[in-house]
Amino acid sequence: MQKKIILIAGTKGGPGKSTVASNLAAACQQEEKGKLLLVDSDPQASISKWVTVRNDQERLSSILSVQKTGEDIKNSIPALSDEYNNIIIDSGGYNETNTSLKWAMLVATHIVIPVVPSQFDIWELSKIVSMISQVKIVNSNIKGYFLASRLSTLPNLVTQEWDDLRQSIKDIDTKDVELMDSFISERRCYKTVIKDGASVLEIDDKSDSINKAKNEIINLYKEIYND
Numbered sequence: 001m002q003k004k005i006i007l008i009a010g011t012k013g014g015p016g017k018s019t020v021a022s023n024l025a026a027a028c029q030q031e032e033k034g035k036l037l038l039v040d041s042d043p044q045a046s047i048s049k050w051v052t053v054r055n056d057q058e059r060l061s062s063i064l065s066v067q068k069t070g071e072d073i074k075n076s077i078p079a080l081s082d083e084y085n086n087i088i089i090d091s092g093g094y095n096e097t098n099t100s101l102k103w104a105m106l107v108a109t110h111i112v113i114p115v116v117p118s119q120f121d122i123w124e125l126s127k128i129v130s131m132i133s134q135v136k137i138v139n140s141n142i143k144g145y146f147l148a149s150r151l152s153t154l155p156n157l158v159t160q161e162w163d164d165l166r167q168s169i170k171d172i173d174t175k176d177v178e179l180m181d182s183f184i185s186e187r188r189c190y191k192t193v194i195k196d197g198a199s200v201l202e203i204d205d206k207s208d209s210i211n212k213a214k215n216e217i218i219n220l221y222k223e224i225y226n227d
Contacts, residue, residue, distance in 0.1 A: 003085055003086075003109070004085070004086055004110060004224070004225065005081060005087045005089065005108045005109045005110070006024070006088045006089065006108070006109070006110045006112060006224060007089045007091060007104050007105065007108035007110065007111045007112070008020050008021040008024070008088065008089065008090050008091060008114070009105070009111050009112070009113055009128065010091075010093060010113055010114060010128065011093050011101070011124050011127050011128050011131075012093050012121070012124055013092075013093055014116060014121070015113075015114035015115060015116045015121060015149045015150065016114045016116075016149045016150055016184060016190070017042075017090060018042070018046045018047050018050070018090055019184070019190050019194075020114050020147065020149070020184065020220070021038065021047055021089075021090035022047060022090075022194070022199060023190070023199040023200060023201065023220075024088055024221060024224070025038045025063055025088050026063075026198070026199030026201050026202060026217075027201060027218065027220075027221040028088070028221070028225075029061045029063060030061075031221070031225075035064075035083065035085055035086070036063065036084060036085070036086045036087075036088070037064050037065070037066065037080060037083075037084040037086070037087045037088075038051060038063050038065040038066075038087075038088050038090070039065070039066055039067075039068050039077070039087060039088065039089040040065060040066070040067045040068075040090050041067070041069050041073055041089055041090065041092065041100040041101075041104055042090055042091060042100075043069070043092055044092060045067065046090070047065065048065060050194060051063050051065040051197065052197070053195070053196065053197035054196075054198065055197070056197070057196060057197055060197060060198060064084075066080075068089075068100075069100045070099055070100055070103060071099075071103055073100055073104050073107065074103045074106050074107055077089075077104075077107045078107055089104050089108065091104050101131075102135075105131065105132065105135040105139065105142065106135060107139070108139070108142055109141065109142060109143065110142070110143045110144075110145065110224060111132065111142060111144050111145070111177075112145050112180075112224070113128060113145065113146050113147060113177065114147045114148075114150075114184065115146050115147065115149055115165065116149055116150045117148065117150075117151060117161035117162075117164055117165055122164075122165070122168045125146070125169070125172055126172055129172055129177055132144050132176050132177060133174075133176055144176050144177035145177060145178060145179075145180045146165075146169060146177055146178070147180050147183065147184065147220070148161070148165055148179070148182075149183070149184045150184065150185070150186040151183050151185045151186060152185070152186060153185050153186065153187065153212075166179060180220075180223055181219070181223060182219045182220040183216065184216055184220070185212070185216060187200075187212070187213050188209075189203060189209065189210055189213050190213065199217065200214055200216075200217060201214055201218075
């Protein structure tokens with residue numbers, strides 16, 4: 001199986017990076033396709049807290065996690081990839097004091113950028129696209145994806161949000177990042193499972209909203225790991 005280093009990234013907070021990282025990690029655990037390592041490179045350490053809670057729950061499968069920041073990411077992740085088939089990196093935003101995102105880009109095979117359909121977030125896209133273009137000079141094989149995140153669950157509104165995102169990405173005119181078919185909706189269940197260290201895939205509930213959330217994560221997993 002091809003080794004994958006999936007970087008969940010963005011230049012600002014709020015789009016749901018840790019939500020994507022935690023649920024994608026749980027999906028990998030369910031598929032059991034090789035050993036998984038979840039790397040927390042966010043100074044807030046949100047994903048590490050989630051893993052700590054999760055690994056205390058007997059009903060949930062434990063997840064291996066480490067904290068890596070700054071240049072240590074570039075120095076340690078390639079060696080760790082010899083042991084782990086799947087590595088998922090949850091990254092914080094980028095600024096002059098937090099350079100983890102830049103270093104993580106140098107070792108990632110895939111970068112997934114959750115994007116909220118908000119003009120403030122859309123204005124940030126060109127910044128990370130520019131970073132990816134620069135990184136590809138060194139890491140030419142990295143694949144970039146925009147992931148529509150926190151979309152409305154109202155049919156009429158979500159159609160407009162998709163149209164806005166597609167047009168905004170078209171206006172950026174980038175060939176280095178593509179918009180995924182997968183998406184994550186704004187659903188309460190994504191928030192409620194965090195306190196138990198769980199993912200939406202592990203909710204014992206057959207309601208329509210829960211099933212839709214599960215399908216969103218399954219589709220995201222398949223699109224990334226079957227590319």
